[in-house]
Amino acid sequence: MELLSTFAADLVAISILCFALYYPRHRRRELLVAFLGVNAGVLAVTTALVASDTTLGLGLGLFGVLSIIRLRSLELGQHEVAYYFAALALGLLGGLGSLTVTLTAILMAVIVAVLAIADSPRTFPRDEQQMVLLDGAYADRASLAAALAEVVPGEVRRTVVQRVDLVNDTTLVDVRWTRTDEPRRGDHGSAERTGAEVLA
Secondary structure, eight states, X not given: OHHHHHHHHHHHHHHIIIIIIIHHHXXXXXXXXXXXXXXXXXXXXXXXXXXXXXXXXXXHHHHHHHHHHHHHTSOOOHHHHHHHHHHHHHHHHHXXXXXXXXXXXXXXXXXXXXXXXXXXXXXXXXXXXXXXXXXXXXXXXXXXXXXXXXXXXXXXXXXXXXXXXXXXXXXXXXXXXXXXXXXXXXXXXXXXXXXXXXXX
């Protein structure tokens, strides 16, 4: 009965994580399969390892290797890496069975709550990050700052130049900036401004 209760807690937690938090905010359907698959797989195998004579450390080490391979084979944002490991952690908590049902449920709730707050659009709503392709090769910071001032509708906080192409006369730069106006739903910057292309 206690094992079924932890399974039910895991089912509720991963459902909230995937269908109430991640998908409504990011709309990547293929990652739902990854999160649910990782959670179910970790839950099943961890439960089997606990019930057998196999060393638990060996099983967790195998999970770590598989996770690294998966993360290296798919381009993920940092927030998606957080969801990925949250799904894995929920499966571990549900499958280990070494804690009480109440403590397991509390730990699962903490994981879900942390992601709900950290990934909320209301957390630092004015801060933005975008990859911008400028129409011009800017080798010095002064000219780069002047070009970005015409493109970015806010105060530039940090820039990281990814590539300066002198042949094609372009500059790819990672821009972190703060909005000076009220952010609007679905507004992700000035992609239609002249002289630059917003890539992300």
